[in-house]
Amino acid sequence: MNYIPEYGVFSFFSLPFIIFLLLKQVHPNSTASSHAEDAILFDMPTSGGEDKSVFVIGGGISGLSAAKYLIQAGCNVTLLEQREIVGGNNDPYLENDEHHATTVIITLPAQQPHYLHLCREYGIEQTPHEFEDLKGSIVFEGRELNTKMGSGIGSFLKLIYREATLKELLDGFIIFWRLYRQFKLRPESSKSVADVLGKRLVNSTVFTHFYMPWVGINTWCRFEDVGRQPAHVFAAFIFEYALAIHIRDKTAKFKEDYWCVLDGRLIHKLRDRLQSSERYTQHMSTKVSDIERNSEGKLTINAEGGRSWECDAVIVTSQPTQALPILDGIAPKRLTHELEKWDQMDCYVLFHTDFSDIGKKPWLHQTHRNENTGKLYITNTIKPRMGDLDAKYLITFVYNTENYLDFIANHMDESTVVKLYEPKLPIFNLDNSVNRNSVWREIDAQCNDVFWTQACRSGLQYHNNGILSAKRVVRRVLGQKW
Ligand SMILES: Cc1cc2nc3c(=O)[nH]c(=O)nc-3n(C[C@H](O)[C@H](O)[C@H](O)COP(=O)(O)OP(=O)(O)OC[C@H]3O[C@@H](n4cnc5c(N)ncnc54)[C@H](O)[C@@H]3O)c2cc1C
Known part of the structure; x- marks a missing residue:
């Protein structure tokens, strides 16, 4: 119990003042600072790419937005x-032209200011989840801890206060504080969640049944990643997202x-706008196998099935493990070395109609024990539009094959599964997720005509x-700085 000396000096009456001062503090090299830098919007070039032929590999949000900005600058894009x-990975289920998020x-x-800015540019209105008054649950050792999403930190703490034991509250608060300190008050460092919390807190019920599924x-x-996920990444979800202490894009205030x-x-x-541009070509069902450089220095992109194309520059936007075999030998060593640091996680997304656990709630976070391996795992069951309590479908996320098998065998009616998605996810670790902006700024500066990007390069992917x-x-493809 080492928290008493740390906080014992604070008198009850000075606490609100100290909390206010702490909220104002931010270390210049903290994750919070680099997230603030990432939130700054910057102009994208509207010229400079004329007659440049650029290939984009991968049509996720990264590839589509790269193609959009390249075309805006005058490039010909394939x-x-x-x-x-x-x-x-943004893979909706379509039924009778109706879109169901998966x-x-x-x-x-x-x-998400860059996302918001692009939505505004295209006139896409944000659709709020009308669930401010709805309580979802985190299942907590047989109890259901009911919390509201979007209720603000005060109500959130009040709800937890009502339902948790004193020990859980204390442990929960220490975990909260240590993560906050790691995210905002200390320079970003390669300390894992386990390093920052210590063994006792990592094994506490509040961490196992509350922080992990939330x-x-x-x-x-996953539980096996607690010793390798940087604490600042874990904390970023809480303080940048779930409880959003600071609004990153102030223009979004109240709206x-x-x-x-x-x-x-x-x-x-993005897809429709790109297709309407005469400088844009796309080839679906085309898997790129490798990239070569010919004797004149031109790049050749080779796809499975024997097709190939020449171009001036290429941006690969697939996940690190997918990109590595394509870029090995053609991209700067520093880039491929960075890609080698990522593993992939198997994710299972069950699209189903088993409402037996969630009932009328908008979402349900759970921790289960795998009956075969004896290990803990987490799930999240959610209504795609959480305000729609009569939703037709549910989504459940499970990580790892053995846990997916345990979940369908023991926790749901498998016959209700309408569709199964198996996205892959790059895993954050202590080697690939510390001071990422400076790493990637340097790597991008070393690239001349072969580049890589993907959502995992910064923030929470x-x-x-x-x-x-x-x-x-x-910007780098066009010879400009970040
Ligand atoms: C379960 C789950 C829940 C999520 N929830 C949210 C959420 O609530 N909010 C949010 O903002 N984000 C969420 N995300 C994250 C978001 O979906 C991803 O960050 C985003 O889709 C990543 O986009 P990307 O373009 O960087 O990569 P990807 O989506 O991985 O796109 C890469 C593309 O490259 C293609 N490709 C790969 N190899 C090749 C090759 N050799 N040749 C040609 N093409 C290739 C792939 O088919 C793919 O289309 C979630 C993701 C998952 C999996």
């Missing part, structure tokens, strides 16, 4: 996508600073990070 549709469900637009599910942190539906509209708008990183790479 996009190659291995699947028959664009969207990448992997991508929610955003706080004020915290935060871990959103930062792609777009609430939870909104993140559906396929932006993907579809959400849409904003895909768009921001694509913008930075496009």
